[in-house]
Amino acid sequence: MPTTCEIHLAQLLDTLVPMHLQLDTDGLITHVGPTLAKLRPGVALGGMSVFDLFDIQRPSNIGTMAALRTQAGAKLHLRFRSPPCTALKGVLSPFGDRVILNLSFGISVQDGIRDYALTASDFAPTDMTVEMLYLFEAKSAAMDASRRLNARLQGAKIAAEEQAFTDTLTGLKNRRAMDHVLARLTESRAAFALLHLDLDFFKQINDTMGHAAGDRVLQKVARIMVELTRQQDTVVRYGGDEFVLILAGPTDKQVLQSVAERLIARLEQPILIDGQPCAVSASIGIVRSVDYDRPDPIQMLSDADAALYVSKRGGRAQLHFHGAE
Amino acid sequence: MHGLINRALQCFVRDTYGEDRWLDVARAAGLDPPRFESMLTYDDALFRDALAALSRSLGKPEDDVMEDVGTYLVSHPNVEALRRLLRFGGVTFEEFLQSLDDLPERARLAVPDLDLPQLELRECGPDHYCLNCSSRQPGFGHAMLGLLRTMADDYGALVILDIEPQAPGVDVISISLVESAFAQGRSFDLGARGINADDL
Structure with a gap:
């Protein structure tokens, strides 16, 4: 039979620390706080050994009451032996020949609350949980x-x-994007070629078929140029009917020449707009970064423009390398 | 003003009257783009303009609209997170009332730049409380009124509420607690993973 004093102690502890246990000299449970009791519903904890209920994980090798008593005031890490095997933090204090062990969820509090459907009234009002x-x-x-x-x-x-960075009509890159690409290539001293391309006879299409048709020709031309170049190349709409192609990688003249010739040949195939064939061609000026000691985007664009001018003057549908005239 | 408050008004309109109504209100209030972001800060005037436009659109006084906003904030499933946060204030409606003093501080714990109206609860008699609400913006007392009415239902408490304007932006809400456990109330599970704050 518990004495009046023991009953008072139990009431006190149930209010202040509702997740506590009282243990006798043999480690058997003599009293369970109301919240802790909710963690093992349907289990009679009274009379059970604390070592059967919990696996004391830290400090290790705590298997007897004598060993447990030496840990008074220290932080204990425990885990229920039966599922849900919730991890708990604990601290104990001897009380006469008994031991009071108080427990808490620690940082895993969220899982604990959910697993056991606890409510605010299961915690002391001063508890920060x-x-x-x-x-x-x-x-x-x-x-x-x-x-x-x-x-x-x-x-x-x-x-x-x-x-x-996109030209809204054609979906190609715009001049801003081109400046970025050229700056990156010259800074990293990568080899590349720059093709300045100007459509021939485009003005006639605009004049005879209207600007809407002209816009659609530009869109188709843009698609052709994207198809004939690789993923790593950049196709830029430089102005009205002027384009700049930046071809990354090896810049063999023969290869560049055949790329440019292929471009001209494809662009010369009539483009159908509303069933009407539109004939355009292209003049191209080419510069290569390897022809410069210190490639400079502004200089290269200006030289490509000069080479393009030579192509135009030479009678259209031509290509010229800068410095080859 | 904190975008969370502006956004609350937008979500209220969207969830209660539909997206089209909100777009009309936003256009009438000259809000471009027509939406508030909850984590940005807006000029106070924008909220006033949006509320005025909403009041015109619904043909309802601004105070009534704000009361509906207060009800919405703690009852609509899209803003369940807010109701949960308020329920943390206490186990009973009375405890909840007594936690209101701390509400602006609690809000600042989560969102440091969120300035809520100042709330001060006084006991005016047995089972009778007076809540002082003061805010830079008019209308918040009425939002608080709607919120309290709905939270009382949430706790299952039977209360009589009354609002007494004191000055622009300052109101006193009188709360008479008739029966603290009148009905079952809605359940509140501390550990629920229900905090999918859809839009707030």
Whole structure:
């Protein structure tokens, strides 16, 4: 029979530390706090050995009451032996010949609360557990909102950048994009060739068939140039009917010549707009980075333009390398 | 003002009256682009303009609209997270009332730049409380009124509420607790993984 004093002690501890256990000299459980009792529903914990209920994981080798008593005031790591094998933190204090062991969920509190369907009234009002759960939920909700905002802003940024580097009519890169590509190539001293291409007879199409037809010719021309170049090349709409192709990698003159000839041949195949054939051709000026000691984008573009001028003057549908005239 | 508050108004309109109504309101209020982001900060005037446009669009006084917003905030499934956070305030409706003093501080724990209206609870008699609400913006007292009414239902408490305006942005809500356990109330599970704050 528990004495009045023992009953008072149990009431006191149930209020202040509802997840405590009282152990006798043999390590048998004599009293269970109300919240701790909820963690093993349907199990009579009274009379059970604390060592059968818990695996004391740290410090190791605590298998007897004598060993356990030496840990008074120290932090214990325990785990239920039967599922759910929730991990708990503990601290103990001797009380006469008995031991009071108080337990808490520690950082795994969320899982603990969920597994055992505990409520705020299962914790002492001074216990910070419920505040911690509150904070966790509040922070998660705020982080969630931030994450979604970041994702939206990131999407908007990518879309804006895409727009800023793209020629809206043809979907090719614009001059801004070209400046970036050329700066990167010259900074990394990569070998590349620059083809400056100008459509021949395009003005006549605009004049006779209208600007809408002209725009569609430009779109088809753009597609042809993309088809005839590789993934690593860059096709730029440089101005009205002028294009710049930046071909990365080896810059063998014969290869470049055949690429340019192929381009001219493909562009000379009549393009059908509303069933009407539109005949265009192209003049091309070519420069190669390997022909410069210190390749400079502005100089190269200007030289390519000069070579293009030679092609035009020579009677259209021609290609010229800079410095070859 | 913090975007969370502006966004709450937008979500209220969207979830209650539909996206089209919100787009109309946003256009009438000159809001471009027509949406609030919850983690940005906006000029106070934008909220006032949006509320005024909404009140015109619904043909309802602004105070009534704000009361509906308060109800929405703690009852719509899309903003369940907020109801849960408020339920952390206490096990009973009375405890919840007594936690309201801490609400602005609690909110700041999660979102440091969120300035909620100042709330001060006084006991005016047995089972009778007075809640002082003061805010830079008019209308928040009425939102609080809608919120309290709905939270009382949530706890299953029977209360009588009344609002007394004191000055622009300052209201006193009188709360008479008739029966603290009148009905079952909604359940609140501490460990629920229900915090999918869809839009707030």
